[in-house]
Amino acid sequence: MLHGGFCSLESLRAQSDALVPDHRVFAFERPGHGRSADIDGEYDYQRGVADTLACLDAVGIGSAHIVGYSDGAIIGLLLALDHPERVRSLTAISANLDPSAFTNSPGTILSTPAEPPEEKPDVERMHYERLSPDGPGHAEVVLGKLFRLWTSEPRIDPADLARIAAPVLVMAADRDTIRPDHSLLIAASIPGAQLCIVPGTTHNLIAERPELISALVRDFVTAAR
Structure with a gap:
């Protein structure tokens, strides 16, 4: 399981709990996220791809069903493209191929500072x-690096995706920061990829509809075994 940017593994706990009864679930937190210290640069x-391969090698897993959310879904796509032998299936939740995919609508990760903040608590910041x-004060450093990442990468040619041979489920929200046409x-x-647009949800769909997302992921992964 590959978490999103400025997320910890807590964001994927519902999906992990749904898979644990029938699968061995492995996950790690990338540098600057969750319990992992940040890196220079x-x-x-x-x-992210290299870190994922290192994690798989460390636990002795040759190939796995990859479930990625947001940044984790982008890493999953790159794994399926460049290391197909390591990917049994891929669930890509709210992925994008390049920065032009963002809607830049109010309340999204690329909102302008002039827009009013959301009233609900920032759960991911609380987890951080x-x-x-690194301490609470380091959050702004991480967010700055993430913003620069999100506005410059990835750069995946849609034509290259034709090389992916593993079963793939592409999932996104109908009010996602990623435009529906991009998904x-x-x-x-x-x-052969499947597409699921989850109604009435935003980029935070895994928290807004955890039971539904978990059931969809579990059914897809089980069918792909």
Whole structure:
């Protein structure tokens, strides 16, 4: 399981709990996220791929069903493209191929500072402040690096997705920060891929509809075994 940007593994707990009864579930937190200390320098998705491969090697897993959310879904797509032997199936939740996919609508990760903040608590920031070994004050450093990542990467050619041979489920919200037509493009570019647009949800769909998302992921992964 591959978490999103400025997320910890707590964000995927519902999906993990749904898979545990029938699957061995492995997960780790990338540098600067959750319980993992930050690194010097900028973030990039290829580093995320390398970290994922290192995790798989460390626990002796040759191939796995990959469930990725947001940044984790982008890493999953890159794994399926460049290391197909390691990916049995891929569930890509709210992925994007390039920065133009963002809607930049109010309340999204790329909102302008002039827009009013959401009234609901920032759960991921609360997790960060509780879990990070770098301390609560380091959150702004991580967010700055993530914003630079999100506005410059990834750069995946849709035509390249035709090389993905593993079963793929592309999932997104109907009010996602990723435009619905972009999610459709991803699914249409991968041979045999399934597409699921979850109604009445935003980019935070895994928290807004945890039971539904968990059931969809579990059914897809089980069918792909």
